[in-house]
Amino acid sequence: MINGNTLIAWGFKPGRWFKEALHEANAMRDNGISDDLIFERLQIMQPIETLMRTNSLPFSMMIDAENDLERANIEAVSQHMDALMRVPTIKAGAVMPDACPSGAQPGTIPVGGVVACEDAIHPGFHSSDICCSVAITVFKRNDDPKRILDAVMGLTHFGPGGRQKTAINMASHNVLTGIDKMSSNPFLAGLEDFAVRHFATQGDGNHFAYVGHLKSTGQPALVTHHGSRGFGAQLYKRGMAVAKRHTAIHAPKVPPHNSWIKASSKDGESYWAALQLIREWTKNNHFAIHDMVKQELGNPVVDRFWNEHNFVFQKTDGLFYHGKGATPNWSGFSADDDGRTLVPLNMAEPILILEHANNKDALGFAPHGAGRNLGRKAFLRENQPEMPKGIDARFYCGKPDLSELPEAYKNAASVRAQISKYGIGRVADEIIPYGSIMAGDWEVDAPWRKQ
Template sequence: MITGKDLIQWGFKPGKWFPGAIADAQRMEGEGRSQDEIFAHLQTLMPVEMMPRTNALPFGVFLEAENDVERDNLGLVVEAMDALLRTPTVVSGVVMPDACPAGTIPVGGVVATRNAIHPGFHSADICCSMAITVFKRNDDPKKILDAAFEITHFGPGGRKDQRGWAMPAELSARFKANRFLSDVTAIGDSNLGTQGDGNHFLYVGHLRSTGQPAIVTHHGSRGPGAMLYKRGMAVARRHTAIVSPKTPPGAAWIEADTPDGRAYWDALQVIREWTKQNHFRIHDRIQAKLGNQIADRFWNEHNFVFRRDDGLFYHAKGATPSFDGFSPDDDGRTLIPMNMSEPILIAGHADKKAALGFSPHGAGRNMSRTRYLREVIGSRDFDDVVKAETNGLDIRFWLGTPDLSELPAAYKSASQVVGQIERHRLATIDDFVDPYGSIMAGDWQKDMPWRDRR
């Protein structure tokens, strides 16, 4: 019986591919195949190591720094993108005006890859996205926000009372049919109607063009998406450890044209549908409570993987697609938020080739939450800071305590980002949702002792 020692004597280098190769060799030997045939087959299995590039590919930068803090941020973003574009599967990249460093790929970074899906490039918050519902009747915005506060749910885990929130049978069946998601249906059910923490929000305002009231939600795929990311990263790291061991683990990938790649791509589409339903399930509950008619609605993801006609996979980490047909339900409009005190942009597609067909996803940050709290908030009075930052707006924190790292001053200048969108023609700004108020998770540090330990 052929063993690993035989393969080594034949000149093959041991590695993680060896167990599968030995199994194939023994199977072929049992079928009566010659050693020459077995040797030829094993040559096709032997991984060809893909080395990271010595130098990065050139990439577009649409982020303009105007002060020392912004220049520091830009330097970190460029450094991260330079490292990222050494990954052998990457073809091109671009930096949006709202970019800031955040691990393997900056928020506001877009990279195109060939035959590769990188879970680390979309991160755990798969399909972080925006959705808007415009109402026909001009209801009191406070009434809308009151209804929203009763219906939405922020924070960890799912709803204790799941009645009426479970996934429809068709979507549940899609979960069960995908091997990455087959045991995640219970999480999918319990997490429907929940929004998360951090910069996720439910926003109430009015269309500037018509005065109609609107709700806008911002969140991703919650627990189901986090589970898919974790499993996808495990598969990607196993694969990349074989074919490109010198590639950093955060940049690991799944080959798109393999069974793993096709299953993962399908799982991303299932998670996308779950997230869309999550947005509009919340909207529908608010609409039913108000008894108002829906005049318009649409949505878009800004943290996802898109495939264009060129066959490449475009990984957008916090970047809004600005090209026609980016999704099956694209109607030519996208939503770009700034912060709780600024209007949300309703944008049209520009498909600027130099920007890979993307625009920013918001105002972004110039510094980390920790640095902002230390250097900007410092010892200032808590109540005074909240009042100054939210003056005139109805801002509510679902968990009770305001999260100071989400106040408007924690973000880049909205007018600056809008100016760069217009100057670089990354999107067309067609309308605005002017703010009345919003709901965010708030600071749940006291309820999450593991964060203190970290």
């Protein structure tokens, strides 16, 4: 039997790869393969350490500052990007106008950051809120916007966990077909319960349902914003575990939060397939909610589309483009792309509908919103925000989340001006706000706070 001492005697350096190597070597010997051929196979398996770059690659900064707070924010974003662009898999990078830091560890990809990677999928670059996205449905007839908002409030669930009372026809939304595929994917097997229970629900934090009307036609519109819920969060955990194991062997000097899965490996192909299933689930999740509202209103649908951020896309150049809080804005980024991109700003501002621009400096991306200059806790320490006037702002759990009020976000007019200045996209239409729903401060009643 071949053991670790055998491999060392053959001249191989011990490491985490030995476990897989010994399994492969003994399987080959059991099948009658000679030690010379086993040795050649182990030479291929032996990892060659990939080192961090000494210097950062250049990256585009498509963001401006109007005050000291914004200048400090941009400086922090720039420092994170400088460290991030030393990761050996990254070939290009860009920063959107809504950028802000998303973690304290150096080289954590900022919100509004985009990186293109070679043969690598980095779970940490899309985060646990995989495929966070916005979707719009435009209704045919004029309708009372309050009635639309009331319908959303009564038909879905905001906050943590899955559905509490809403019955869903799963078959009508292709969810059961997706679940069949999940069970055969090592990254998704066993997560079927999350896929079912969290279906047709909204999230917490900045996830919202927004009701307004198109500026161009006056037709009522519903926009929802959420990701893949607990289902995607579980996939992220599994993806990070595999990425850390891979990177610990092949690039031990790369920080764990920058770990990656080799895209062309078996794990990489399975993870990529899992991401596509998560994407389809999330799209169906949006439009299941919209369809329930349509049925409640009895108002036909004349238009709908969606776009995602916190995701990974592959272009014809073969690179994997990771958008952390950045939205693809190039034609044909997906099979269901129709040439338009939704960019929400805050609950009291219009949601922008951009035409695709395919700006090369932006790597083909657009901002996913207005972004923040301060984290939630820092903002609340330094501000006493007030509820916006003239907006039907609702919080599903009863208590407002003050960190989601318009004052917590960057100046919407400034972000919009930067989209135009840098040629990121042309505003083709807008959704004028009536009101919105968010989960609110549900943690006030959380069990750990009661204890």
